[in-house]
Amino acid sequence: MINLADKTMLYFRSEIERFFSEEDGVGVVEVILILVVLIGLVLIFKSQLTSIVGNIFNTIESKSGQV
Numbered sequence: 502m503i504n505l506a507d508k509t510m511l512y513f514r515s516e517i518e519r520f521f522s523e524e525d526g527v528g529v530v531e532v533i534l535i536l537v538v539l540i541g542l543v544l545i546f547k548s549q550l551t552s553i554v555g556n557i558f559n560t561i562e563s564k565s566g567q568v
Contacts, residue, residue, distance in 0.1 A: 543550065
């Protein structure tokens with residue numbers, strides 16, 4: 502007869518094995534890694550991106566008066 506603790510351990514073991522055997526989690530890990538890299542790039546090039554976006558909005562604002 503299997504007691505409750507043994508049933509619980511068997512359940513967790515089967516769930517862990519199922520989790521590692523599925524390949525759906527690989528896509529989630531890839532997306533997370535891509536987001537981490539993008540956030541890192543934004544933090545590294547923050548000042549350059551700020552000036553580029555500012556220039557773009559200044560150009561849009563100055564050209565919108567001509568329309």
